[in-house]
Amino acid sequence: MAARIEHLVTSGEFTLDGGTWQVDNNVWIVGDDEQVLVIDPAHDAEAVAAAIGDRRLLAIVCTHGHNDHVNAAPELADRTGAPVLLHREDGVLWQQTHPGFKPDAELADGQRLTAAGTELTVLHTPGHSPGAVCLYAPDLGTVFSGDTLFAGGPGATGRSFSDFPTIIRSISERLLVLPPETVVRTGHGDSTTIGTEAPHLEEWIARGH
Template sequence: MKWNRISLGPLETNAYILSHSDGTCLIFDPGSEGEKLIRSIEQQGWEPLAILLTHAHFDHIGAINDLLIRWKLPIYLHEKEKAWLSNPSLNGSAYFIGEKVQVAHEPHCLQNETTLTIGSFALEVLETPGHSPGSVSYYCPEIEAVFSGDVLFAGSIGRTDLLGGNYEELMRSIHERLLVLPEETALLPGHGPETTIGTEMDTNPFLHGF
């Protein structure tokens, strides 16, 4: 397996494609620019199996409708943000951009920490709320990588001033769910460059003193 990062939209949200040697792939957080994302997948000849969301803010779901027109794909996200897909007030698009993002599709709701098996992929679902109530991270031990959404970044942490955000909860998620992973684990955030768990433990100024 290997992962590819594609920066999309004005907020440069990172979408990730996790591909397998059997030609299948998973799509994480398709934020916008659906045609660009589709073109990239088709150029590689990959067959998408599912869309996985770390959370349902507008800049992480904006290309879903384009993807669903091209492929019939299941969507996975935490049950606490199920209503956010179709509600611009909840997903933030009603306030931050000039158009309303609405996804009219029934998702597969994640309720607890579990191992999610889709085709040849096996991912550990980690509940990491704080940036949003239903934020999750997807840990793939096989490639030593975690898709962390907007929970933890290279040198920073997720904002907690949006709907349902909570600083104490965010810090608990980071310390109890992410920093316990092996230090060599690649941290693949929703914005900015990739880093590692060990690097953030050593250098991230927001993590010290909590």
């Protein structure tokens, strides 16, 4: 059976730089009836585990280290035995949420993860955070963008460990070069496509979005 994409929305708090905000997060599950990957287990390990059911969880993949994308990762790992994967450059952010606990393995640019015969390529896309990554699955016609690219523009860069010129470079060099029909499945909110967002790059730069 070919891999498919499942979507779960969980709610909780995003905390950074002394501020706290209520957020809804997209949790993505990629696989088939036997095995899956989970991307960004946010807020509610029980809900994510219920969505997985009795399928084998191959890995828990975190697109970056902000608490709202990783806060349920250790509990989900305990429940399932799956390894937690994170880019090493987001280790400092991870430790703010999970001091003393380390991810099981590092994500690296160009690395390929496989679920149900479908490959997802890791694209290092710093800017929103130093170790932010996206996951490109050409066979599914999609890229999981975390908080790097949303419907309407780049992810936020006004807080610690973020940088606007860097996220613009990541988006233009790593994401906007993908086929225009590629669906962008984001960390929050609605999905979009590369073709929808690409024409607005200069606008984002002009307004320093």
